[in-house]
Amino acid sequence: MRTIRLTTAQALIKFLNQQYLHVDGKEFHFVEGIFTVFGHGNVLGIGQALEQDAGHLKVIQGKNEQGMAHAAIAFSKEMLRQKIYAVTTSVGPGSANLVAAAGTALSNNIPVLFLPADTFATRQPDPVLQQVEQEYSAAVTTNDALKPVSRYWDRITRPEQLMSSLLRAFEVMTDPGKAGPATICISQDVEGEAYDFQEAFFEKRIHYLDRQLPTERELTGAAELIKMSEKPLIIVGGGAKYSQARDVLIALSEKHAIPIVETQAGKSTVESTFINNLGGMGVTGTLSANKAAQQADLIIGIGTRYTDFVTSSKTAFSFDQTKFLNINVSRFQAYKLDAFQVVADAKTTLEQLMPMLEGYRSNFGEDIPCLKEEWLAERHRLSQVSFNRTEYDPEIKNHFSQVTLNEYAAALETEFAQTTALVAINDTIDPASYVIGSAGSLPGDLQRLWRSEVPNTYHLEYGYSCMGYEVSGALGIKLAHPSQEVYAMVGDGSFLMLHSELITAIQYNQKINLLLFDNSGFGCINNLQMDNGGGSYFCEFRTSDNRILNIDYAKVVEGYGAKTYRVNNKEDLIHALEDAKQQTCSTLIEIKVLPKTMTAGYEAWWNVGVAEVSNKESVQQVYDAKQKKLQEAKQY
Ligand SMILES: Cc1ncc(C[n+]2csc(CCOP(=O)(O)OP(=O)(O)O)c2C)c(N)n1
Numbered sequence: 001m002r003t004i005r006l007t008t009a010q011a012l013i014k015f016l017n018q019q020y021l022h023v024d025g026k027e028f029h030f031v032e033g034i035f036t037v038f039g040h041g042n043v044l045g046i047g048q049a050l051e052q053d054a055g056h057l058k059v060i061q062g063k064n065e066q067g068m069a070h071a072a073i074a075f076s077k078e079m080l081r082q083k084i085y086a087v088t089t090s091v092g093p094g095s096a097n098l099v100a101a102a103g104t105a106l107s108n109n110i111p112v113l114f115l116p117a118d119t120f121a122t123r124q125p126d127p128v129l130q131q132v133e134q135e136y137s138a139a140v141t142t143n144d145a146l147k148p149v150s151r152y153w154d155r156i157t158r159p160e161q162l163m164s165s166l167l168r169a170f171e172v173m174t175d176p177g178k179a180g181p182a183t184i185c186i187s188q189d190v191e192g193e194a195y196d197f198q199e200a201f202f203e204k205r206i207h208y209l210d211r212q213l214p215t216e217r218e219l220t221g222a223a224e225l226i227k228m229s230e231k232p233l234i235i236v237g238g239g240a241k242y243s244q245a246r247d248v249l250i251a252l253s254e255k256h257a258i259p260i261v262e263t264q265a266g267k268s269t270v271e272s273t274f275i276n277n278l279g280g281m282g283v284t285g286t287l288s289a290n291k292a293a294q295q296a297d298l299i300i301g302i303g304t305r306y307t308d309f310v311t312s313s314k315t316a317f318s319f320d321q322t323k324f325l326n327i328n329v330s331r332f333q334a335y336k337l338d339a340f341q342v343v344a345d346a347k348t349t350l351e352q353l354m355p356m357l358e359g360y361r362s363n364f365g366e367d368i369p370c371l372k373e374e375w376l377a378e379r380h381r382l383s384q385v386s387f388n389r390t391e392y393d394p395e396i397k398n399h400f401s402q403v404t405l406n407e408y409a410a411a412l413e414t415e416f417a418q419t420t421a422l423v424a425i426n427d428t429i430d431p432a433s434y435v436i437g438s439a440g441s442l443p444g445d446l447q448r449l450w451r452s453e454v455p456n457t458y459h460l461e462y463g464y465s466c467m468g469y470e471v472s473g474a475l476g477i478k479l480a481h482p483s484q485e486v487y488a489m490v491g492d493g494s495f496l497m498l499h500s501e502l503i504t505a506i507q508y509n510q511k512i513n514l515l516l517f518d519n520s521g522f523g524c525i526n527n528l529q530m531d532n533g534g535g536s537y538f539c540e541f542r543t544s545d546n547r548i549l550n551i552d553y554a555k556v557v558e559g560y561g562a563k564t565y566r567v568n569n570k571e572d573l574i575h576a577l578e579d580a581k582q583q584t585c586s587t588l589i590e591i592k593v594l595p596k597t598m599t600a601g602y603e604a605w606w607n608v609g610v611a612e613v614s615n616k617e618s619v620q621q622v623y624d625a626k627q628k629k630l631q632e633a634k635q636y
């Protein structure tokens with residue numbers, strides 16, 4: 001057999017160049033490029049291989065391993081998991097920085113190829129720089145920390161292992177039922193070791209993303225359940241988006257009068273303007289969606305993981321009367337909530353179900369437009385909120401006194417409410433632009449208030465809700481949609497945690513727009529502690545002598561080379577948005593907002609770890625209420 005002598009790293013890069021995906025009759029490269037932060041663990045191996053011949057791979061220098069991995073995740077999510085970036089890091093801290101990002105990819109079921117360097121296979125130089133050295137085992141390295149957050153994990157200590165490992169990694173990443181991060185750790189000496197690889201390994205390889213068909217039994221069972229139900233409700237999850245099920249969802253919902261509610265990952269699969277789309281449900285959902293969920297006697301969960309926060313899945317439904325029908329490519333997910341399971345592609349299943357439902361209409365009738373109207377009126381109210389310094393009742397009630405709110409208004413020089421700002425942004429920017437978020441109070445506000453008029457323009461990472469994803473992810477979206485504007489919705493806390501990929505965006509002329517909501521604190525967590533009977537404890541950004549921090553973010557980011565604005569009212573915000581759109585460089589609009597002016601909850605409950613004993617009566621009361629609530633909740 002013909003062989004070719006290459007280093008392990010050269011073989012890796014050659015292989016990445018030859019991977020194709022075949023979806024719905026189209027065929028294209030699966031690996032778009034590679035993000036790099038070089039260190040001694042990878043610069044002489046993978047770095048050398050890329051320098052010698054990167055092939056079609058776009059090489060992008062990241063600034064922080066977690067940040068660049070987030071960008072890669074956002075790219076893949078935006079490409080509906082049909083194209084990926086690989087991510088190469090050095091050994092030790094470089095690979096440790098991947099852990100939060102790998103968790104993000106795993107919980108969102110997003111394929112990414114992580115390539116952290118590992119310690120020496122020969123162990124000759126041990127402990128090599130950055131090797132943690134566990135006394136109980138020389139086989140354990142920092143990279144073992146990536147095992148729980150990888151869908152596939154392997155360590156390469158001999159060049160020839162690379163071949164079987166890569167095949168497994170690509171099989172996992174291209175299977176929609178188990179898509180997630182594949183981590184291949186490569187010993188840094190092995191990266192540079194040569195081997196006679198069989199040429200067949202580098203031939204063009206096509207991975208087929210075929211739509212998994214439902215069985216006759218599954219279709220008949222699903223159709224029966226729907227026809228027997230009076231008030232079925234569809235939950236659109238991320239799986240529906242990846243399956244591109246919009247058209248059939250609309251057709252089915254319209255024809256059979258079945259309302260739609262959305263998870264964060266599913267939002268914008270069907271545009272918000274569709275009459276039967278009642279918006280987000282769960283803790284961050286709308287009153288209308290949560291009311292519809294309460295009334296429903298059949299939940300049709302399409303491509304959803306039923307996380308507690310975005311669906312309130314263990315308390316939102318009337319479990320005595322409600323049945324569940326899950327359509328999911330993942331058998332694991334389909335099993336949830338004792339549902340009737342259809343383990344198949346969402347789009348195909350719905351297309352095949354439609355003719356079987358001929359003549360069926362739900363009893364929701366006029367309830368659907370009424371519920372929708374009810375929420376639109378609430379949204380309108382939230383868009384008009386204005387502060388006053390004498391008698392102000394914010395959305396998040398009974399936490400801060402008027403004196404404290406006035407103190408914030410003075411310190412941040414603002415009277416702007418977050419909900420008013422958010423709706424103004426929604427009403428001003430081009431509906432075809434992309435919006436991204438992931439943590440803090442903004443995801444709740446976005447899921448409730450954001451109207452996605454153009455399908456697939458809403459990008460929320462709420463599987464891991466990882467602070468720092470917003471700015472990094474915006475770069476990933478821009479790489480996926482170079483001609484569209486991208487807006488990152490980011491809290492001050494998230495921004496402070498991680499925004500290094502803004503520099504990467506500036507460096508490579510990838511324009512992103514950051515909308516930084518500065519309420520000087522970890523606002524949503526402050527709400528959580530105070531809602532649960534606690535005081536305001538270490539969530540506000542205050543100095544040791546209790547002054548509210550007022551950071552000039554615009555000045556910081558101006559130093560990076562972006563165009564910046566600072567606003568504290570609607571008029572200036574709209575003006576800044578319009579100006580930012582004219583810019584060719586990245587922009588930041590620092591929006592000073594008052595705490596407690598985000599949206600509140602809408603009849604959804606969240607199980608959180610309240611203290612069973614404490615020195616506060618208020619905490620005890622919350623604990624007792626929680627125990628009572630748990631008695632009505634589904635236990636599993
Ligand atoms: C990496 C990470 N660490 C911690 C958390 C927990 N957490 C969630 S929201 C939040 C505060 C967010 O503050 P900010 O970004 O300012 O948003 P705000 O709630 O004030 O709108 C924290 C600490 C998280 N989600 N991700």
Ligand SMILES: O=C1C[C@@H](O)[C@H](O)[C@@H](O)C1=O
Nearest residue numbers: 438439440441443465524
């Ligand atoms: O703990 C959390 C609470 C949520 O409100 C927030 O959006 C999320 O980021 C989080 O981690």
Ligand SMILES: [Mg+2]
Nearest residue numbers: 491492521523
């Ligand atoms: Mg904040």
